[in-house]
Amino acid sequence: MKIxxxxxxxxxxxxxxxxxxxxxxxxxxYSCDLMSDVLAxxxxxxxxxxxxxxxxxxxxAEMLDIKAILIVRGKSPSEDMIRMANERSIVMIRTSHSLFxxxxxxxxxxxxxxxxxxxxxxx
Amino acid sequence: xxxxxxxxxxxxxxxxxxxSKFKTALQQLGIPSTIIRKIAIAMYEAEINMVIxxxxxxxxxxxxxxxxxxxxxDQGPGIPDIDLAMTAGYSTASEQARTMGFGAGMGLPxxxxxxxxxxxxxEVNVGTVVEISFDL
Numbered sequence: 001m002k003i004x005x006x007x008x009x010x011x012x013x014x015x016x017x018x019x020x021x022x023x024x025x026x027x028x029x030y031s032c033d034l035m036s037d038v039l040a041x042x043x044x045x046x047x048x049x050x051x052x053x054x055x056x057x058x059x060x061a062e063m064l065d066i067k068a069i070l071i072v073r074g075k076s077p078s079e080d081m082i083r084m085a086n087e088r089s090i091v092m093i094r095t096s097h098s099l100f101x102x103x104x105x106x107x108x109x110x111x112x113x114x115x116x117x118x119x120x121x122x123x
Numbered sequence: 124x125x126x127x128x129x130x131x132x133x134x135x136x137x138x139x140x141x142x143s144k145f146k147t148a149l150q151q152l153g154i155p156s157t158i159i160r161k162i163a164i165a166m167y168e169a170e171i172n173m174v175i176x177x178x179x180x181x182x183x184x185x186x187x188x189x190x191x192x193x194x195x196x197d198q199g200p201g202i203p204d205i206d207l208a209m210t211a212g213y214s215t216a217s218e219q220a221r222t223m224g225f226g227a228g229m230g231l232p233x234x235x236x237x238x239x240x241x242x243x244x245x246e247v248n249v250g251t252v253v254e255i256s257f258d259l
Contacts, residue, residue: 033224034224034227035223035224035225036168036224036225036226036227036228036229036230036233037227037229038224039164039167039168039229039233040229040232040233040236052223052224054135054222054223054224055135055136055223056135056138056139056171056223056224056225057224059138059139059142059143059167060167060224062139062143062146062163063139063142063143063146063160063163063164063167064160064163064164065156065160080136
């Protein structure tokens with residue numbers, strides 16, 4: 001799914017990202033407010049859906065080569081976050097939907113969830 | 124080739140700068156992206172630990188033809204029980220660490236998972252040395 005489609009499905013607000021970046025493809029979605037778990041479980045090219053607004057969200061995305069972040073529940077990223085995302089060519093979109101609803105809408109349109117590898121870490 | 128980075132303590136916004144710089148350096152050296160990703164994740168987790176638990180420290184990273192070695196040294200409170208700290212889900216992180224999306228007790232298990240070698244030396248009230256390496 002192209003990032004542009006994600007923006008349209010969620011009627012989201014584009015916070016940062018060029019037109020060229022919106023044409024990038026995303027393979028899966030991963031919804032999480034806990035960056036430790038994002039680092040533990042994301043292995044593919046995902047859209048990160050999160051309600052956490054903190055510069056470490058951008059850092060986490062950077063380490064995992066995540067191309068796009070969807071901020072849910074209408075939260076506003078700080079200027080620091082926007083600057084960091086721009087510098088790393090990471091698209092940020094905001095939606096007023098909850099994490100559940102945003103995930104559900106994207107799933108309904110064919111964006112599947114990242115497989116988590118719980119068998120590798122014994123919780 | 125050696126790289127050194129100073130990590131500031133309790134700078135929750137800047138935490139990860141060293142990992143970000145080293146990731147860029149590895150990209151410039153032409154290291155395969157699948158390996159860079161593993162190193163970036165492991166080093167970032169270790170750097171976050173340093174910021175939230177130990178008031179910062181120093182990172183030495185070395186690139187050789189066969190492996191990449193990262194050593195993180197701090198003068199923090201130390202880890203009384205390393206086996207316990209290695210347990211997924213065990214955490215002593217502050218509320219502030221949790222507000223930035225960390226403190227789930229996944230740091231050390233994640234580092235172990237992504238690296239080819241992990242060794243933690245720690246002495247209470249003296250500090251901790253975390254050594255991580257990745258085979259090329």
